[in-house]
Amino acid sequence: MKPKEYLKNLKPYVPGKTKEEIMRKYNLKRIIKLSSNENPWGASEKIKDKILEEIKNIHQYPEPINPILMEELSKFLDVEKKNIIVGGDGADEILDVIFKTFVDKDDEVIIPIPTFTQYRVLANIYGAKIKFGCYRYENNFELDVDSVLSNLTNKTKVIFLCSPNNPTGNIIKNRDIKKIVEEAENSLVVIDHAYIEYSKKEYDWTKKIYEYDNILILRTFSKVFGLAGMRVGYGVADERIINEMLKVKPVFSLTRLSQVAAIEALRDKEFFNFSVREGIKVREYLYKELKKLKNINAYPSQANYILVELKNHTSDYVCEELLKRGIIVRDCSSFDGLNNRYIRVSIGKKEEIDEFLKELKNILEGDINGM
Numbered sequence: 073m074k075p076k077e078y079l080k081n082l083k084p085y086v087p088g089k090t091k092e093e094i095m096r097k098y099n100l101k102r103i104i105k106l107s108s109n110e111n112p113w114g115a116s117e118k119i120k121d122k123i124l125e126e127i128k129n130i131h132q133y134p135e136p137i138n139p140i141l142m143e144e145l146s147k148f149l150d151v152e153k154k155n156i157i158v159g160g161d162g163a164d165e166i167l168d169v170i171f172k173t174f175v176d177k178d179d180e181v182i183i184p185i186p187t188f189t190q191y192r193v194l195a196n197i198y199g200a201k202i203k204f205g206c207y208r209y210e211n212n213f214e215l216d217v218d219s220v221l222s223n224l225t226n227k228t229k230v231i232f233l234c235s236p237n238n239p240t241g242n243i244i245k246n247r248d249i250k251k252i253v254e255e256a257e258n259s260l261v262v263i264d265h266a267y268i269e270y271s272k273k274e275y276d277w278t279k280k281i282y283e284y285d286n287i288l289i290l291r292t293f294s295k296v297f298g299l300a301g302m303r304v305g306y307g308v309a310d311e312r313i314i315n316e317m318l319k320v321k322p323v324f325s326l327t328r329l330s331q332v333a334a335i336e337a338l339r340d341k342e343f344f345n346f347s348v349r350e351g352i353k354v355r356e357y358l359y360k361e362l363k364k365l366k367n368i369n370a371y372p373s374q375a376n377y378i379l380v381e382l383k384n385h386t387s388d389y390v391c392e393e394l395l396k397r398g399i400i401v402r403d404c405s406s407f408d409g410l411n412n413r414y415i416r417v418s419i420g421k422k423e424e425i426d427e428f429l430k431e432l433k434n435i436l437e438g439d440i441n442g443m
């Protein structure tokens with residue numbers, strides 16, 4: 073049996089080493105994981121009881137659209153239920169459904185880079201032609217609007233704007249998004265807000281769905297709500313977009329356990345507010361301390377991670393040295409548009425960040441290796 077011709081050159085996803093593998097390899101007693109932009113304080117404590125309660129029902133299919141979850145999300149976002157679609161493999165599933173619904177083979181998509189890799193991966197899987205735009209390195213990765221608009225054709229189906237952008241941490245200015253959304257009126261503009269809770273309110277485009285019918289706001293429970301392991305994400309858009317996507321979305325992808333977890337996460341305002349407040353506090357502390365170190369450049373961030381440029385070392389060397397000391401950060405050399413001089417550090421608890429800063433300083437002040 074042969075796969076589709078254009079899938080021939082795809083490579084399977086290679087996951088990072090597990091915590092256990094790393095602990096065995098380097099003979100470590102503890103690991104500090106600052107590589108996946110998760111919530112270092114976990115998830116709401118209240119979720120556990122609700123999951124245990126729901127276990128008695130797991131022999132029965134979940135509701136395809138859970139009305140309580142829709143009600144809570146609608147309140148949280150201040151948008152109507154008919155404008156929301158919830159996915160069961162996180163925001164990744166919503167991205168997949170976007171491709172399934174709107175992108176034919178050989179259609180074009182525009183992806184400014186460096187950015188979240190999944191847009192490119194899915195474009196390849198669905199046989200779309202990718203036009204790359206760019207976030208400008210020399211200007212704190214501000215979006216180069218012309219690099220997007222100059223690629224716009226009548227074949228452009230989707231434009232991916234990530235704000236705050238992963239891995240660079242910057243937001244896209246409102247006037248820049250507006251310009252693109254208005255000029256690309258026949259394309260869907262996906263505004264990926266996976267980290268928007270860590271940004272200033274004025275950059276949140278969620279409610280702009282009532283002004284523009286060609287935008288989809290992508291959001292997730294994996295970050296500030298601490299539910300990366302439950303796989304819940306959602307999209308917010310004009311009702312017509314949502315209805316088309318609902319025809320395509322896997323019907324039962326959101327499990328009973330994920331549904332109750334998401335509902336409880338939305339109800340526990342205290343944990344949510346704590347996560348936002350502490351997350352921003354630690355990010356600003358990390359930024360301030362990184363700025364004091366020589367031979368690196370830390371970029372300002374509106375998300376829960378910081379991109380660091382290494383002046384005298386390569387990213388694989390620094391990542392490996394940190395691993396030996398039990399600290400995992402993200403080597404950014406695999407991001408399109410970045411070279412082997414960048415690492416991304418997620419927020420952690422204050423003591424974890426202090427440990428990371430101490431070890432990074434030791435590595436940077438050691439011999440100039442790995443060049």
Ligand SMILES: Cc1ncc(COP(=O)(O)O)c(C=O)c1O
Binds near residue numbers: 264
């Ligand atoms: C920018 C961005 N969008 C979407 C996602 C997907 O999130 P999930 O599938 O866990 O909801 C991520 C995950 O890291 C991300 O960084």
